[in-house]
Amino acid sequence: MRTLFVLYDANCAFCRHCRIWLAQQAAFVPLSFIPFQSPEIACRFPGIEEFHPEERLVVVSDEGELWRGEEAWIMCLWALRDYREWSLRLAMPPLRSLARRVCELVSDHRHLLSRWFAKDPPEVLRRKLAELPLTVPTDTGTCNSR
Amino acid sequence: MNAAVWTYLAYLAISVALTVWVAQTLHKNGRVFLVDSFHGNEALADSINHLLLVGFYLINIGYVALAMKYGDKPTDLQGVLEALSTKVGAVLLILGAMHFFNLYVFSKMRRRALLNGAPPPIPPHAHVPVAGR
Numbered sequence: 001m002r003t004l005f006v007l008y009d010a011n012c013a014f015c016r017h018c019r020i021w022l023a024q025q026a027a028f029v030p031l032s033f034i035p036f037q038s039p040e041i042a043c044r045f046p047g048i049e050e051f052h053p054e055e056r057l058v059v060v061s062d063e064g065e066l067w068r069g070e071e072a073w074i075m076c077l078w079a080l081r082d083y084r085e086w087s088l089r090l091a092m093p094p095l096r097s098l099a100r101r102v103c104e105l106v107s108d109h110r111h112l113l114s115r116w117f118a119k120d121p122p123e124v125l126r127r128k129l130a131e132l133p134l135t136v137p138t139d140t141g142t143c144n145s146r
Numbered sequence: 147m148n149a150a151v152w153t154y155l156a157y158l159a160i161s162v163a164l165t166v167w168v169a170q171t172l173h174k175n176g177r178v179f180l181v182d183s184f185h186g187n188e189a190l191a192d193s194i195n196h197l198l199l200v201g202f203y204l205i206n207i208g209y210v211a212l213a214m215k216y217g218d219k220p221t222d223l224q225g226v227l228e229a230l231s232t233k234v235g236a237v238l239l240i241l242g243a244m245h246f247f248n249l250y251v252f253s254k255m256r257r258r259a260l261l262n263g264a265p266p267p268i269p270p271h272a273h274v275p276v277a278g279r
Contacts, residue, residue, distance in 0.1 A: 001266075028262060045274045065270035074268060084261045091267030 003032050003062040004079045005044075006072075007053040010035030013114035014106075016125065022076060023132045029079040056107050070096070070103040150219045153226050153233075160230070161210040161237045165203065168241050172248055173199045183256040185263075198251070202244060209240050 006022070009015040019033050034040055036053035048066075051058055056069040059076060067075045070090075077087035090099045106113065173195060180191035217233060220226040 044277050046277065048274055051272065051274075060274060060276070061270075062276065064274050064276045065266075066272045066274050067268065068271045071268045071271055075266060078264075078266055084264060085257075088261075088264065088267050 001029050001061045001063060001065075004029050004075060005032045005034055005060045005062070006076060007034055007036040007041060007048070007058045007060070009054070009110065010037055012110045013117040014110050015114075016129075017117045020128055020132065022080070025083070026081040027079050028081055028084060031076065031079055057103070069107070070100040073103050074099065149221055149223075149226050153220055153229050154214055156226075156230055157214060157233045158210065160234050162207065164234075164237060164241060165206040165210065168245055169199055169202050169206075172202065172245065176248065176252055179252045179256060183252070183259040185259065194255075198248060202248065206237075206241060206244060210237055213237070 006019070008019050022031055023033065034044075036058070041048055041053070045060055045064075048058070048060070051066060051068055057072040057076075058066065058068050059072040060066045074087045074090050077083040077090065080087075089095055176198070177191060177195050180195050181188055184190045184194075213233060213236060217229055218225065220229045
């Protein structure tokens with residue numbers, strides 16, 4: 001696996017904060033963030049809509065392997081250098097069901113949670129995003145021209 | 147030469163011999179562990195192993211040298227033996243602590259190396275076609 005594409009909700013301040021946090025961590029597998037609202041999604045991953053990225057976090061590897069919900073969260077941690085050990089722990093049965101419940105709770109209430117994170121004015125958020133390295137590869141085919 | 151000097155000489159000989167023995171044990175048996183941690187890269191494993199050995203010698207012999215003059219000055223054979231056992235006991239405890247610290251470093255390196263190559267903990271939910279592949 002060379003890249004893990006994270007399909008996040010760009011309209012949710014909490015999700016954008018998670019994206020910033022994830023991008024700041026050292027990674028074994030580089031993460032690439034694409035808002036699920038972007039037309040690039042349907043072009044890059046045809047048929048992805050049936051997995052409803054608007055309901056739960058969806059991550060896709062560059063080889064087309066897809067994880068959804070708590071599996072996607074665990075895979076994000078797995079990609080990170082300092083959190084891989086935790087991802088292995090969370091993937092085991094006792095913690096897995098807890099992870100699933102927390103992820104469902106967070107996903108269902110992400111707009112409520114966003115109120116806590118929406119305090120940053122847009123320009124601060126824009127600056128934070130601009131400081132991040134560009135993580136979407138620019139040489140992966142025809143999608144960028146759309 | 148008085149009893150204190152004999153104590154010092156015996157203390158130095160025993161402590162340095164113990165340090166060399168523990169260091170060689172670690173050096174010899176830690177190598178396999180390190181080679182495995184570095185995915186068979188023997189040159190890197192040997193280099194790290196040697197650097198750890200140097201650090202081990204510096205800390206232990208440094209402690210042995212610093213601790214030499216502390217304690218009661220013995221005047222008879224009983225005093226010599228008591229002073230020796232106290233000093234050598236302290237050196238043994240320090241060596242034991244250093245030994246376990248080294249083992250901890252080895253296991254941490256190995257765990258990190260294993261994590262680096264760990265496969266995804268969860269099989270994928272589905273496969274989707276990827277454009278441009």
